Amino acid sequence: MTTSTRAAAKAPAILVLEDGRSFRGRAYGAVGETFGEAVFSTGMTGYQETLTDPSYHRQVVVMTAPHIGNTGVNDEDPESARIWVSGFVVRDPARTPSNWRSARTLDDELAAQGVVGISGIDTRALTRHLRERGAMRVGIFSGPALDGPAGTGLADEAALLAKVQSAPQMKGADLSAEVATKEAYVVPAQGTKRFTVAAVDLGIKGMTPYRMAERGIEVHVLPATASAEDVYAVDPDGVFFSNGPGDPATADHPVSVMQAVLERGTPLFGICFGNQILGRALGFGTYKLKYGHRGINQPVQDRTTGKVEVTAHNHGFAVDAPLDKISETPYGRAEVSHVCLNDNVVEGLQLLDRPAFSVQYHPEAAAGPHDAAYLFDRFVQLMEGQRA
Numbered sequence: 001m002t003t004s005t006r007a008a009a010k011a012p013a014i015l016v017l018e019d020g021r022s023f024r025g026r027a028y029g030a031v032g033e034t035f036g037e038a039v040f041s042t043g044m045t046g047y048q049e050t051l052t053d054p055s056y057h058r059q060v061v062v063m064t065a066p067h068i069g070n071t072g073v074n075d076e077d078p079e080s081a082r083i084w085v086s087g088f089v090v091r092d093p094a095r096t097p098s099n100w101r102s103a104r105t106l107d108d109e110l111a112a113q114g115v116v117g118i119s120g121i122d123t124r125a126l127t128r129h130l131r132e133r134g135a136m137r138v139g140i141f142s143g144p145a146l147d148g149p150a151g152t153g154l155a156d157e158a159a160l161l162a163k164v165q166s167a168p169q170m171k172g173a174d175l176s177a178e179v180a181t182k183e184a185y186v187v188p189a190q191g192t193k194r195f196t197v198a199a200v201d202l203g204i205k206g207m208t209p210y211r212m213a214e215r216g217i218e219v220h221v222l223p224a225t226a227s228a229e230d231v232y233a234v235d236p237d238g239v240f241f242s243n244g245p246g247d248p249a250t251a252d253h254p255v256s257v258m259q260a261v262l263e264r265g266t267p268l269f270g271i272c273f274g275n276q277i278l279g280r281a282l283g284f285g286t287y288k289l290k291y292g293h294r295g296i297n298q299p300v301q302d303r304t305t306g307k308v309e310v311t312a313h314n315h316g317f318a319v320d321a322p323l324d325k326i327s328e329t330p331y332g333r334a335e336v337s338h339v340c341l342n343d344n345v346v347e348g349l350q351l352l353d354r355p356a357f358s359v360q361y362h363p364e365a366a367a368g369p370h371d372a373a374y375l376f377d378r379f380v381q382l383m384e385g386q387r388a
């Protein structure tokens with residue numbers, strides 16, 4: 001990938017899907033070539049949080065909302081220190097951002113971070129294609145990467161397609177170690193410290209420790225490679241497993257660490273990848289969804305209360321657990337606590353005999369509605385219960 005000037009960003013670009021369908025548009029952000037899994041997000045706002053969510057590592061995100069970049073880029077909203085998406089696809093980028101916090105344009109930010117994008121394509125047609133055929137590998141090409149043989153300026157689509165088809169698949173990808181912190185760090189509790197939590201970073205979003213810290217939790221964020229000994233070295237009242245990129249079927253190490261935590265009966269909470277790891281730790285399988293759930297408007301029912309909440313999602317895999325029965329697991333009885341009302345996908349798990357639960361979606365709400373904030377309070381209650 002190479003960076004661009006704004007003038008170069010007007011260059012022609014092409015997006016090629018692994019099944020041969022292609023879309024022609026203009027370069028957006030950096031000029032060059034990039035590959036990843038094409039997925040779509042239905043969020044109308046929150047593109048900065050999406051771009052910087054480490055769970056999007058190796059994914060090319062198609063925004064279904066047509067106008068993107070309207071509020072520019074600020075220094076407050078990123079969920080990590082860099083953009084993680086491997087490519088970005090928008091219909092109609094804002095030419096002039098307008099927001100009191102905006103520090104620069106999204107186009108310039110993508111270019112500065114070397115993120116290749118494409119604009120001016122029919123994102124509705126592309127989204128419908130992905131919805132019907134499923135998420136698949138994609139490449140975006142602009143500038144020299146687009147030029148065909150002998151400088152004709154015409155793309156050799158067969159050659160580009162061959163490149164896309166040789167890019168790595170998301171199924172089977174083990175990516176947490178590529179995005180997680182290498183060194184442990186502490187996010188201090190706000191106000192009086194009430195609890196200590198060991199948070200295993202599999203690709204954690206910045207808002208997650210913040211949501212705990214604002215509840216009086218001192219959060220020790222540990223690398224993805226942390227062992228059970230590392231977790232217990234911080235003397236935690238609770239253990240947290242974060243969101244993260246890749247295929248949960250590859251996450252054998254965090255599954256074994258979680259099993260050690262379940263064995264000891266320490267209060268446990270998992271989000272997204274953490275939910276899939278709890279599923280595996282309990283003996284359930286995981287599988288790849290056809291096109292996943294991504295956006296900030298997904299209806300979920302909390303089956304423990306019957307309440308429906310509107311929630312933020314970003315997942316391409318899901319847990320395969322029975323919806324309508326309590327399962328016997330090596331750690332006691334478990335049930336599906338939350339379900340997606342669009343398609344009945346498992347959105348949460350809870351143990352009935354040990355203080356452990358998880359959700360497949362994003363209660364940290366960055367971006368997204370705050371309906372699910374109560375889950376952090378549930379984690380606090382589990383830790384309070386353990387002390388009582």
Ligand SMILES: NC(=O)CC[C@H](N)C(=O)O
Pocket residue numbers: 055242243244245246247248271272273274314315316317318
């Ligand atoms: N946000 C996440 O943690 C995603 C988990 C997993 N990589 C998935 O796509 O399902």
